[in-house]
Amino acid sequence: MSDRLVIDSLDFARNAGSRHGKISLIDFTRLHDLLFDQEGELIYRISGRYDKNEKPGLYIEITGKIHLNCQRCLGKLVHHIDLQTFLILVKNEEELDLADEDDTIDAILAVPDLDVTHLIEDEVILSLSIASCHAEGECSTLKLKSAESDLTGKTQSAHPFAALAALKKTN
Ligand SMILES: [Zn+2]
Known part of the structure; x- marks a missing residue:
């Protein structure tokens, strides 16, 4: 003290x-x-x-x-x-x-x-x-969450690109 x-x-x-x-x-x-x-x-x-x-x-x-x-x-x-x-x-x-x-x-x-x-x-x-x-972006859980989604989201991560490709085709 x-x-x-x-x-x-x-x-x-x-x-x-x-x-x-x-x-x-x-x-x-x-x-x-x-x-x-x-x-x-x-x-x-x-x-x-x-x-x-x-x-x-x-x-x-x-x-x-x-x-x-x-x-x-x-x-x-x-x-x-x-x-x-x-x-x-x-x-x-x-x-x-x-x-x-x-x-x-x-x-x-x-x-x-x-x-x-x-x-x-x-x-x-x-x-x-x-x-x-x-x-922004420096929280420990946010880091954890993005690490998790890297592991579990391999198939999902294809979707945004697929959607983008589809958009590009229509243009
Ligand atoms: Zn934080």
Whole structure:
């Protein structure tokens, strides 16, 4: 297990704090259901700053490589994480609701004991909301299927050519 980093979020933003490190994928327990395996780690940097409206927030960068399940063949899919996000710190649920209505900003509740691992895991999970698949033709079952049809489809494969030949004759 990596050491879990816990920060006082508002203090961190006000003092322009900056921390970086690596988190093993084994520690992202909520992410596990989405992963093909738990190999690897993510590199993060978190820094406190103010946005252009003088609101305190956290700037987060996350990079690394994870293995997802392809939604088509369920095989191993290498996925590169390259996230940069700025989260405004708000003081209460009311401000959080207001921020949620604004699509241009992301906000989290300012807490004195923010678990950075948890936060990074949230951001990674959010970024994976789109179903992901291998590129066309790279699925493992598709390869298997085409190998099967090569074995069983010897007689069938004559048909398309026969049809083509027939077409050519009529022209
Ligand atoms: Zn696939």
